[in-house]
Every structure is written in structure tokens, then in C-alpha cells.
Amino acid sequence: MDNNFSQVDLIREVFHYQSRFDGSTMVFKIDFPLTEDPGFPGLVKDLALLAKTGFKVIIVPGAKEHIDTVLKQHNIDISYMPIDDVPVRITASQAVSYVEMAAFNVASRFMTFLSGSRVDAIIGNFVRARGLGVVNGVDTEHTGTVDKIYDDSLIRVLNLGMIPILPCIGWSPSGKPYNVPSDEIALAVSKKLGAIKLFIITANEGLGATRLTPQEAQNLINTGSVIERELKLALKASQSGIHRVHIVDGRNEGAVLKELYSNLGVGTMVYTDEYDSIRAFHSRDLPDILRLMEPLMQKGILIRRNPEIIQQKKDDYSVLEIDGSIRACGALHDWGESQGEIAAVAIDPNYTDLGLGRKIVGYLVDKARRNNFKRVFVLTTQSQDWFESLGFKEAKVDSLPERKRKVYDQSRNSKVFALVL
DSSP states (O other): OOHHHHHHHHHHHHHHHHHHHTTOEEEEEEOGGGGGSTTHHHHHHHHHHHHHTTOEEEEEEOOHHHHHHHHHHTTOOOOEEEETTEEEEOBOHHHHHHHHHHHHHHHHHHHHHHHHTTOOEEEOOOEEEEEOOEETTEEOBTBEEEEEEOHHHHHHHHHTTOEEEOOSEEEOTTOOEEEOOHHHHHHHHHHHTTOSEEEEEESSOTTSSEEEOHHHHHHHHHTTOTTHHHHHHHHHHHHTTOSEEEEEETTSTTHHHHHHSSSSOSSEEEEOSOOEEEEEOOGGGHHHHHHHHHHHHHTTSSOOOOHHHHHHTGGGEEEEEETTEEEEEEEEEEOSTTEEEEEEEEEOGGGGGGTHHHHHHHHHHHHHHHTTOSEEEEEESSOHHHHHHTTOEEEOGGGSOHHHHHHOOTTTTOEEEEEEO
16 A cells, blocks of 8 residues: 555544544543653643544543552552452551542643643542442451542533543542542443543553454453453443443554544454444445455456446445445355355455454355355465465366356466355
8 A cells, every 4th residue: 555545544534533433522541650651741632632623531540650659758558459350559547648649649740731732621529439448357448439420520521621630539428538449430430421432541562453342352361461451441341331442552652543543543442332344335335445456456466347347246245344444345256056256355455464354255155155155266366375274275167167167367377266165
């Protein structure tokens, strides 16, 4: 793909996602180490840009490491205990004032850079908390859990175009402060406000551009993923009704924008809604599938097809969409004798690592079965290894249906690979 086309394609994706999510609520849980990263001002600037362009942005800063540092400076013991497989700080009475101070200090760092971008923000008491009490014989004192999110207050702030910042502190109805895990707050506010996305911004290299179903995410957790904590939070969010959770390395410049405004993204997305789907070809899809096939036709991998030929056989074609953008296509031609030809398979080169080729061919094979075909075949000059990996076996030209043999192009000398259904 040439650079000019890549830029145009990116612009199209930006407009697509901007119109799709305009006015939506998005929650950004941001781990503390990023506030000390050289790229932190740029990260906050990008969040400010999102707020300026119509998104409702909520920031939940993590403060764990900073709180630990402050407590050490004041010679206060630091203690954690596992609760639901998550280490939770035991916040003693002598520690809670320092925990509050450290949490608000971190939140003020976001306020400072948001002000520099001329975006109004507010650090507020949007979380009502209750104490965890005694857990497994241990008095957790000022360690709390979310009891209620004051969504009315948050909505008023968001409707004013401001960014609410929620530190890891909640208060009881009587005003008693509790240290509440920021992950829990981010999850609770996402659920309460029906956030369309939850971003988990980490200082972890993660998995790169990856799209996962909840089951695939669970499988990674079971095998000990490098982002196990983040994936567990993503799964909880998915189970709470958040359709898309993004895990992004915030140290990479523009990572949030790249993840939000492109199909492929740069981070790990756990999704429960329809992200990719295969459907029948429509005439309006013609420019997109020609765009996919043109580089392959130029290389001789695919035979030349013009718009008229495709329109004549339009019922044979299928397309694979990712978030409304066509990224792969293929066709199943009926040559009689209960045999079908899988042809015109093309994949956006930027998406080859997602296994789209296997998906579109698998779909066409299933279509052939539904049509009671007994055999499908492909003609290929350069992709034999790939088709063999899908279970196709080399066959002779003589095995092709008679109608296909009559139009077989001897000059291309294509190899035949077939799959018995």
C-alpha cells in the first residue's frame, strides 16, 4: 500500500469513528507511572483534544506507587492483602490523610496539563464509599469499596464540557474518607454512565494491536499474559456491559488517538459487540473490493477483473467488514457438477495478521456446503502453501468441471487445489 493511500484511508477512518462516537462517554483509567513519563503532557493533550471534539471524557488516575512513596517518606507501614485475587492496600487510620494527599496530588497533575490545553476540569467527590470492614480476620480500617457513583453530578459536569477527575478516594455519607482502588472506580463509573469505551492506559508494552473476544482474553489470562491485571479488569468491564475495553501503552506518542481512530489500532481491545462480520456483496462495495484486489491484480496473483465482470457475478461475492470498513473479500463461483471455485480472495495488507483470509475462505467453504457442493477448488500461481495450510490438496486440471476446463488459461499455468466437502 502506498503512503498516499494509507493517509487517505486513515482520514476516512478518523471521520468514521468521530461521527460514530461523537458525544459518547469514555472513561480513561491511567496508571500512575505514566504521570512521570516524558510523554505525559502529550497524553493529557490528546485527552483534552477528545473533549474539545465532542467526546465526554472522564479520567480516573491510578496513584498506587505515589501513595506508597509518600507513606514510606513518613515511616508508615505499607500492607496489602488479596481480595478476589487483587492486592488491596490496608489503609490504617494514621495513613489515610497521607493517602488523600497523595491521591489528590496525582489528580492535580492532570488538572495542570488540562489547563494548559484550555480545557476545564474538576476534581470532585463523585464516589460514595463504604468500608470493607473486617476481611479474613483483618480490619481494613480506611480501605473502602464503591457504594454509589453520583452520576447526576458527573453528567452535569460533562454537559458543561468539563472533564471530571476521580481520585482513588471515596467518602461515606458522614464524610469518612476511604481509599478505594482506582480500577474499581473506573469500572463502576463506566457501568453507571453507560460508557461506550473504557481505556486502560498502562506503562506496559502489552500485546500490541490485538482484538480479543472475552473468551480469548480469558485464555490469555490462563496462560499468564504480561497484561494479566489489565485483562482481568477488561473482562470485568465486559461482563458489566462495556462493549469495548482498550488496553494501551500510554508511553507511545498518540497511542490513544491511534487506538480510537483506526480499525486496527495499536493496543489490545476486548470486545463483546460485533467487530468483524462477513456479509453478501452490495453494489456500493465495488470501489472497496477493487481497491483490495488492484495490488494483487497488478502482481498477477489475481486475474484482472473490471467492474462490469464483478457486477455480473455480484451474487458470488462476499465481503468482510471491520467496524463498517471492508478489509477482505472473496467469491464462490458455481461451475456445475456440484463444484465451486473460491476466487478473488483479497485482504487489506495492514490486516493480514488478524487471519482475515482464513475467515473469508472459511465462510465461502461453509457457503458451498449450504449450497450442497461436494467440492471446492482454487486456481493459484503464488499462494499454494497458504491454501495447503487451510486443508486444500493439489489436484489435476482434468479434475475441474467441464465448463471450467474450457476457460482454463493455459498461459497462466495455475495450479489447482481442491477441498472435498
